[in-house]
Amino acid sequence: MASSRQYYLGLAPDLLNPHHLAYEWFGVLWLEEDHHFPVIVGYWFSKDRSEILHNAILSGFTTWKEKSDHFIIMNMYQTIRRKQSEQDWIQRSRLSIRTLFTSPWKETPPGLYIIKSRDVYPLHASAVCKKKFFVWLEHAAVCETEKDLQVFTKKVHDAYTRG
Structure with missing residues (x-):
């Protein structure tokens, strides 16, 4: 049985970029394959929305469906931030x-x-x-x-x- 891969891109403004300590656009690209849990394949922060789209294309992704579900995007953002926080704590x-x-x-x-x-x-x-x-x-x-x-x-x- 062939698997169907679908990429999604979610965008949200005014989220904290932990590297630059500025509130910027956040974009996350994820893959859903045969209704399994989503897998994040990339994320970006930028001062403007169009730069995130450009970064996704530069990363080799050209086809996706844009999702505007704020709950899903925030959940992925918080997951990424939580993992970064855990890494910051243990990185000595x-x-x-x-x-x-x-x-x-x-x-x-x-x-x-x-x-x-x-x-x-x-x-x-x-x-x-x-x-x-x-x-x-x-x-x-x-x-x-x-x-x-x-x-x-x-x-x-x-x-x-x-x-």
Whole structure:
């Protein structure tokens, strides 16, 4: 039995682009095959709608049906953001050894620090651990509100008081 593949494209304005920390158009392209669960095959953020269509074509997709069901699009957006948040939490990386010899880390005593990328929301928050010979990025999060930052801070605190 031949399988029937159908691609769908959903677009929504004013959703947070977690990389640029700006509210932009969001576009998601997904595949539905023989009534199975949808599989996201691509997504994009852009300042305008037409650039998302252009990016989908550049990615090799030329035929799709456009869906305007806000619930479906938001569900996919939230799924993508949730997976990104989980990845930000577990992605641990050692910063360059030169970091120890540059300001502000040169003068900072060892410990765990929460750093904000800027003073206005949305922002990136990072949990940075300075040790005697290394600086580690332990956790990161995108925070849209003060409450998000408080939740991140509490989660970091809980993780380090347990362990």
